[in-house]
Amino acid sequence: MKAIWIYEKKLQYPVRVSKCDPKLAKMLIEQYGGADGELSAALRYLNQRYSIPDKVIGLLTDIGTEEFAHLEMIATMVYKLTKDATPEQLRAAGLADHYVNHGHALFYHDAAGNPWTATYIQAKGDPIADLYEDIAAEEKARATYQWIIDNTDDPDIVDSLRFLREREVVHSLRFREAVEILKEYNSTKKMF
Amino acid sequence: MSTVEKTPSQWRVYRSYHSPFDPCSPRTRYFNVPPNVLQPFQTSARKQFAPHEALRKGTLWPEYYSPYPPETRGGEAE
Numbered sequence: 440m441k442a443i444w445i446y447e448k449k450l451q452y453p454v455r456v457s458k459c460d461p462k463l464a465k466m467l468i469e470q471y472g473g474a475d476g477e478l479s480a481a482l483r484y485l486n487q488r489y490s491i492p493d494k495v496i497g498l499l500t501d502i503g504t505e506e507f508a509h510l511e512m513i514a515t516m517v518y519k520l521t522k523d524a525t526p527e528q529l530r531a532a533g534l535a536d537h538y539v540n541h542g543h544a545l546f547y548h549d550a551a552g553n554p555w556t557a558t559y560i561q562a563k564g565d566p567i568a569d570l571y572e573d574i575a576a577e578e579k580a581r582a583t584y585q586w587i588i589d590n591t592d593d594p595d596i597v598d599s600l601r602f603l604r605e606r607e608v609v610h611s612l613r614f615r616e617a618v619e620i621l622k623e624y625n626s627t628k629k630m631f
Numbered sequence: 632m633s634t635v636e637k638t639p640s641q642w643r644v645y646r647s648y649h650s651p652f653d654p655c656s657p658r659t660r661y662f663n664v665p666p667n668v669l670q671p672f673q674t675s676a677r678k679q680f681a682p683h684e685a686l687r688k689g690t691l692w693p694e695y696y697s698p699y700p701p702e703t704r705g706g707e708a709e
Contacts, residue, residue, distance in 0.1 A: 452686075452689075581663075581665065584699070585663070585699055585700075588699060588700060589700070601689075601698070601699060602687070602688070602689045603689075604689075604697070604699055605688060605689030605690055605696065605697060606689050608665045608666065608667050608689075608690070608695060608697045609667070609689065609690050609695060611665070611667045611668075612666075612667035612671060612673070612695060615667060615671035615672070616671065616672050616673065619671070619672055
């Protein structure tokens with residue numbers, strides 16, 4: 440298997456932040472280093488793909504790669520929301536704990552500060568078990584985006600978050616299709 | 632119930648038991664059933680968004696578009 444990544448120095452979808460709201464950064468970090476966040480998604484799919492049947496390897500590579508593009512979008516939002524914040528403003532946003540450990544840097548932890556852990560993800564080596572986990576992960580990420588959207592009134596952030604949420608819908612769809620492909624794997628009619 | 636089916640709503644509404652002694656006023660609960668759940672396999676010859684609109688929306692296919700937040704919630708929304 441050969442994988443080649445081409446890095447384009449631009450985001451998958453524009454990220455504009457119109458409101459100075461460091462509190463939102465604390466919520467967004469859930470999708471950065473949280474259990475159902477983009478880092479978990481990217482690492483989960485790009486690892487599972489080695490042991491999945493050939494027909495769906497490409498799908499896991501595509502989606503896993505796109506998750507890194509989403510991770511960059513979230514990172515950009517968090518960075519923009521915090522880069523000019525004073526320690527006082529960060530403290531008011533509930534980010535003092537983050538500041539004493541990381542300063543203005545980003546880090547892989549969830550909204551409650553729990554550090555990212557590989558126990559968030561799994562590779563069972565059973566194609567159906569793995570794809571069902573992937574479908575569940577997409578639905579959980581979709582729900583997380585909904586709850587973040589519910590917590591902001593910045594129309595520009597909402598615009599980007601709605602895009603990311605829709606991509607979860609599309610990814611879930613494609614994982615469901617992968618399950619259908621595997622159901623038919625050894626039967627005579629292969630008409631996808 | 633209408634027999635003419637439009638695009639089915641992506642929202643489902645439910646209520647839970649509310650006791651007269653509950654401290655907060657009751658809330659209608661709703662949840663989203665996105666189109667990938669109802670139609671988990673793409674078929675051919677479907678409508679497409681124009682390329683620029685598709686890039687903005689995050690999908691090429693109107694039947695897989697799931698707006699959030701909905702304009703109104705609770706069944707009518709789309």
